[in-house]
Amino acid sequence: xxxxxxxxxxxxxxxxxRVTLRCSPRSGDLSVxxxxxxxxxxxxxxxxxxxxxxxxxxxxxxxFSAQQxxxxxxxxxxxxxxxGDSALYFCASSVLFTGELFFGEGSRLTVL
Amino acid sequence: GIxxxxxxxxxxxxxxxxxxxxxNFSDSVNNLQWFHQNxxxxxxxxxxxxxxxxxxxxLSATTVATERYSLLYISSSQTTDSGVYFCAVISxxxxxxxxxxxxxxxxxxxxx
Numbered sequence: 001x002x003x004x005x006x007x008x009x010x011x012x013x014x015x016x017x018r019v020t021l022r023c024s025p026r027s028g029d030l031s032v033x034x035x036x037x038x039x040x041x042x043x044x045x046x047x048x049x050x051x052x053x054x055x056x057x058x059x060x061x062x063x064f065s066a067q068q069x070x071x072x073x074x075x076x077x078x079x080x081x082x083x084g085d086s087a088l089y090f091c092a093s094s095v096l097f098t099g100e101l102f103f104g105e106g107s108r109l110t111v112l
Numbered sequence: 113g114i115x116x117x118x119x120x121x122x123x124x125x126x127x128x129x130x131x132x133x134x135x136n137f138s139d140s141v142n143n144l145q146w147f148h149q150n151x152x153x154x155x156x157x158x159x160x161x162x163x164x165x166x167x168x169x170x171l172s173a174t175t176v177a178t179e180r181y182s183l184l185y186i187s188s189s190q191t192t193d194s195g196v197y198f199c200a201v202i203s204x205x206x207x208x209x210x211x212x213x214x215x216x217x218x219x220x221x222x223x224x
Contacts (some may be wrong), residue, residue, distance in 0.1 A: 002157070012158075033211070033212070042214060042216055042217070043198065043200075043214040045211040045212065048210065048211060055210070056211055058209060058211055075222070088153055090155065091166070093211075098144070099143070100145060100157070100160040101143075101200075101212055102146065102157060103147075103154075103155040103157075105154050106153055106154070108153070108156075
C-alpha cells in the first residue's frame with residue numbers, strides 16, 4: 001500500500017459525459033501529480049500541483065482540468081469524454097518537487 | 113525534454129533465471145525510480161536510485177549518473193516477477209518542470 005488513495009477504481013461512462021477522479025496523497029506529501037496510461041501512449045504526465053498551486057503542465061487536453069484543495073487532496077475532471085480517453089489514470093504524490101513519487105492504484109476509465 | 117530508453121522491450125525467462133534490465137537517459141537527473149507494474153495495473157515502487165547501488169532481496173539496482181544509465185538486476189526470478197518494469201527520471205535541467213518521465217518499459221514474462 002503506497003498510501004496514495006484514488007477513487008473510483010473503475011468507471012464506465014458514455015461519450016460526451018463528464019467524470020471526476022479523486023486522489024488523496026500520502027500524509028505529509030504536498031505535491032500531487034496526475035498521469036494517464038493508455039495502450040498506445042504509455043505513461044504520460046498530465047499535471048502537477050504543489051501545496052495547492054499548479055506547478056507543471058504536460059500533455060493535458062483542454063477538456064481536462066484539475067485542482068488541489070486546501071486539505072491537499074486533488075481532483076481531475078474529464079469532460080466531453082471521447083472513446084480515446086479510455087485509460088488508466090494515476091495519481092502520485094511526493095514530499096518535494098524532486099523526491100520519490102508514490103503512485104495510487106489508479107482509476108480505470110472506460111468510455112463507451 | 114529528457115529521453116528515457118529501456119532495453120530489452122520484452123524478456124521471457126524460466127523460473128530461477130537471472131536477468132538485467134537497462135535504462136539509458138539523455139540528460140543529468142536528480143531522480144531515478146524503478147517501478148514494477150503488475151498484471152492488475154498497480155505501479156509498485158522498487159527503487160529510488162538517482163545514483164549508487166541498492167539491494168532489496170532478490171532485486172538490486174545500480175545507477176551510474178555520470179554515464180547516464182541504470183541497471184535493474186533480478187535474480188532467481190519467480191512467476192510473480194512477471195509484469196512491466198519501468199524506469200522513470202526527473203531531469204535536473206528542466207527548470208521548474210519536475211515531471212517524472214517514463215521509459216516505455218520492459219515486459220517480463222517468467223514461466224514456471
